[in-house]
Amino acid sequence: MTASLTGPRGGAAGTDDVTGPVRDFVTTEIAPYADEWDQDERLPPKLLIRMAELGLWAPFLPTGSGGSDMTWSTLGRVHEEIGRGCSSVRSFLTVHTMVTWTVHRWGTEEQRERWLPRLAAGDLLGAFCLTEPDSGSDASAAGTVAEPTGSGWVINGEKKWMTAGQVAGLLLVFCRTARGMSAFLVPAGTPGVEVTPLTGVMGTRASMLAGIVLRDVRVGPDALIGPPGWAAGTVMTGALDLGRYSVACGSVGIVQACLDACVAYTSRRTVRDGRLSELQLIRRKVSDMVVGSRAARLLCAEAGRLKDADDPATIMATWVAKYQASTAATAAASDAVQIHGANGFSAQYPVARLYRDAKVAEIIEGSTELQQLTIASEAYREVAR
Template identity: 60%
Template structure:
């Protein structure tokens, strides 16, 4: 069971699906279109999420977390994704940094950063993608060159979720023949942040290009032993990201279902509620089926994480593939159900459509996922 979260006065703690749903329905979902138009999540919400213990509740209580289990975390991220994928995206990258620090960080690194990340006093962002390389670690061009007392980091990272707002970056860079992960405070000289605007989806997630120009880091900026990163740290970090995206994608399907059920109940054609049309009912029945199936796949991946079972990696690949494709498919159907109204700003489905497409690309594209899942099938057959 997750340990109870102690929230700030006047703010209810989020510790399960029900409390997450209440928080989302009050503070996130009604304003999601505003976040998209503003291309950012307001500081007031960031602070309110911190007060509710939302940023890294899986961290241990001794550093300010709640010790939340991964199944519950998936449920919370689903609810946030139902309300706004931009907000969920910020949770995703912050979770990736926080989890990686807790798993691989030195005692000194955890002492410095874990309490800040746990309470949302510092936000983390994940820096892997580059202008010429996505989630393929072999294509990383950023470099970290050792010096007598530390490292010099150079390179450019692109499509960095939360990059405009983050206080600390988890940066992956080449260290000779291997890959290293580095904790880089935003305030370090040589860090330059350029907002990326006018993107297709998750427009409120404050995406940026982050350049590192002769950034001098102390020796203790390295997270985990050099050469260990590509095989272990990066794998675990991306797994947490995929898990959150899978859960958030289920939330998108649920949001599509909710929007369509409400709209078709109100809307009439020729004196008949369109909810009574068989083709409309077929669309909604498919949404119901896929949201339940996706939820079960995410829960299974979370259960395996809680059990320390390494098969959680493939379970998460499957959950993310299924949920992201379902989100894209049903968001398209949701726009269709709404007709011309679905293409405007008065209903949420246009935003859901834009956000859902992003889910098929981030944390491993669907093409990469299909190759990985098929490879596992062949290994099992052997």
């Protein structure tokens, strides 16, 4: 058994010391293989086990629940590092964090005892099942329905685009009930759950996406998180905020990876008699990456600090961080491909994958357009106050 990166030997809980060991892990065990996983459209089981050994699945949980009391600030730096190496791995962590935090924050004592030890250990992976074929940004249009039976609930509907859906053991499924949107914990092996892999996607190709059909899926009363109709204002808002934070931090990692790749490439590639690195137009792009990564990292740090302080202002800070970080990532990745020329188009260099992965960050956990609308609305609200 390897020492946990997030335990005492890997850095004191709640401090940033942990990011050094995580950086080494990403540099040696994730980044060199990310293109291979992208082409295979899957993450190897041994990586998922290794992450469990290193305590990376749910370090934000209290020590008594299998975590290491990691602060949100530090978790953000960890997700940045993982995002630097491979956005598919970061995607797995994002949805697992959303599901695990939901159980910890809003689950009953019984639900926590039943699910948290395995979620914390990474024996059981979570999938966050909100989006449907006909509803995405507007989650209130979701058509999956849960109806009460004498002994629990019966769920019918279809979910699409579930990250880690091919391997997740526990599904957090959002359904309509007579009282409004509700969240249910559904073991993936429950009769009536049908999982279909989604392949051939543009980015985060190793994130093992799935479509999930639920046909007369029967669950007990203990599957429901909170009272019926309670999920929209609490679970959805809270879990999506954490997902947004993770994606923002992962996007900083993408900008950093673009910067690292471009500095290395332009330092050795020659055109005419000089190196690419000597050309001013190349340097301008590199400087944009430096500024983009630093600005996004600071915004993520602000969002993390507010989370650690339990300050509700973190919600808006996270929207701002995710907007800046994800758009900086797509800009940096586009420039990185340009700087690499034809090589940027090939699978021999990581920038083609970074370009495809960056785009996903502008779509998930609140698209760029929704962020623009939300951030502007807040500006008008502040003026009106």
